[in-house]
Amino acid sequence: MxxxxxxxxxxxxxxxxxxxxxxxxxxxxxxxxxxxxxxxxxxxxxxxxxxxxxxxxxxxxxxxxxxxxxxxxxxxxxxxxxxxxxxxxxxxxxxxxxxxxxxxxxxxxxxxxxxxxxxxxxxxxxxxxxxxxxxxxxxxxxxxxxxxxxxxxxxxxxxxxxxxxxxxxxxxxxxxxxxxxxxxxxxxxxxxxxxxxxxxxxxxxxxxxxxxxxxxxxxxxxxxKEVNDYIFSLLTDYKSIEDIHRSVVNNYEIRENLPQFYLNISVIKAHLTYLVDEKIIINSIIDSEVKWKINNK
Known part of the structure; x- marks a missing residue:
């Protein structure tokens, strides 16, 4: 140092x-x-x-x-x-x-x-x-x-x-x-x-x-914005957090240990919060899971 x-x-x-x-x-x-x-x-x-x-x-x-x-x-x-x-x-x-x-x-x-x-x-x-x-x-x-x-x-x-x-x-x-x-x-x-x-x-x-x-x-x-747009692009039909996370880590070739897993889940949720609060996407509970989808209205 x-x-x-x-x-x-x-x-x-x-x-x-x-x-x-x-x-x-x-x-x-x-x-x-x-x-x-x-x-x-x-x-x-x-x-x-x-x-x-x-x-x-x-x-x-x-x-x-x-x-x-x-x-x-x-x-x-x-x-x-x-x-x-x-x-x-x-x-x-x-x-x-x-x-x-x-x-x-x-x-x-x-x-x-x-x-x-x-x-x-x-x-x-x-x-x-x-x-x-x-x-x-x-x-x-x-x-x-x-x-x-x-x-x-x-x-x-x-x-x-x-x-x-x-x-x-x-x-x-x-x-x-x-x-x-x-x-x-x-x-x-x-x-x-x-x-x-x-x-x-x-x-x-x-x-x-x-x-x-x-x-x-x-x-x-x-x-x-590229990450936010990529997450948005995944939501042509309803996806769970697990679905989205799997796609994100595969797309960006991210290797995770346990702390990194939870950090990345948190980041994805932050992106989803923005998208749902701006009414760009919607969420719904389907088969006991919260799932997310583009808002087509």
């Missing part, structure tokens, strides 16, 4: 899920997300302590385990203020809810692993959209919901915009095809709204630093 400077006071640690860092004049440090677990954040701590900086603050963009998994260890080690949006706070503090909402009940132990479920940890401050002042420095908190219920972005006073998982680079999309999202409509709305966010640099949690965001936005919207 290495620390990279991208603004006067703004840095990031290269990591599969990027950890942002802002350095105050006091040598106190704000982290933007904390990685997936103790081992990951310990690597960042080593670099920070070698510089005689002190970790005092965390902003979590959202509650997924690879973004808040280091929180509990940091809170055991330091006196830290933790900031998150109100809905994500609930999930961070009660991490069993992450696999529970994917599974639809108390999750089996195979789903209670660090990939889906961080260790629960306390969030001390709920952030609102707009201006957040810490040590007389201004951070802008932006609404990026869609990938998760209340995902936020963070803009530092160096005009560096941390975008969490609201947007992905093309190579991630080409690798995974079926991008995780909680809410299809809000994901696309967020991407369109990002066209109005003009900043010096943008940090994608799973894509590094970029300066030209618009082509990446367009690629994300196109990829999401």
């Amino acid at each position: 290495e620390l990279h400077r991208i603004g006067e006071n703004t840095f990031y640690f290269d990591n599969p899920s990027i950890i942002g860092l802002y350095l105050f004049e006091s040598n106190n440090v704000l982290l933007i997300d904390t990685g997936i677990d103790k081992d990951t954040i310990k690597k960042a701590i080593k670099i920070i302590e070698e510089k005689n900086w002190k970790i005092k603050y965390i902003i979590n963009t959202h509650s997924h385990a690879d973004h808040c998994g280091g929180n509990y260890y940091l809170l055991e080690k330091y006196d830290i203020a933790v900031y998150a949006s109100s809905l994500e706070k609930v999930m961070i503090e009660n991490s069993i809810l992450e696999p529970a909402y994917l599974y639809g009940a108390y999750p089996q132990k195979k789903l209670q692993k660090k990939f889906l479920m961080a260790k629960s940890s306390k969030v001390s401050h709920v952030v609102e959209y707009g201006e957040l002042i810490i040590e007389n420095k201004k951070f802008d908190i932006i609404d990026l919901k869609g990938h998760s219920p209340q995902l936020i972005g963070v803009v530092t006073d160096d005009d560096i915009c941390f975008l969490g998982d609201s947007i992905f680079p093309d190579y991630i999309i080409e690798k995974h095809n079926l991008l995780f999202l909680f809410d299809y409509k809000n994901t696309v709305n967020t991407l369109n709204c990002l066209k109005d966010e003009k900043h010096e640099k943008y940090v994608l949690s799973h894509g590094g630093v970029i300066e030209n965001l618009e082509p990446v936005i367009d690629y994300n919207i196109k990829a999401l």
Whole structure:
């Protein structure tokens, strides 16, 4: 793990899920997300302590385990203020809810692993959209919901915009095809709204630093629409979730383990929610199954 400077006071640690860092004049440090677990954040701590900086603050963009998994260890080690949006706070503090909402009940132990479920940890401050002042420095908190219920972005006073998982680079999309999202409509709305966010640099949690965001936005919207259109195309007659899932994973040549199975089912349901709420498709209970079909009315 290495620390990279991208603004006067703004840095990031290269990591599969990027950890942002802002350095105050006091040598106190704000982290933007904390990685997936103790081992990951310990690597960042080593670099920070070698510089005689002190970790005092965390902003979590959202509650997924690879973004808040280091929180509990940091809170055991330091006196830290933790900031998150109100809905994500609930999930961070009660991490069993992450696999529970994917599974639809108390999750089996195979789903209670660090990939889906961080260790629960306390969030001390709920952030609102707009201006957040810490040590007389201004951070802008932006609404990026869609990938998760209340995902936020963070803009530092160096005009560096941390975008969490609201947007992905093309190579991630080409690798995974079926991008995780909680809410299809809000994901696309967020991407369109990002066209109005003009900043010096943008940090994608799973894509590094970029300066030209618009082509990446367009690629994300196109990829999401292609999946949505494909699901729609399957529904010339009534199909169950299992039917749709089978077609999707075969079409995109997706190999699944148990957590990935439930993640993909959740994504498909998010697409179906959009289609049924927009009255593009209908659903009905047939032979004790919920089935979905194009609305021909």
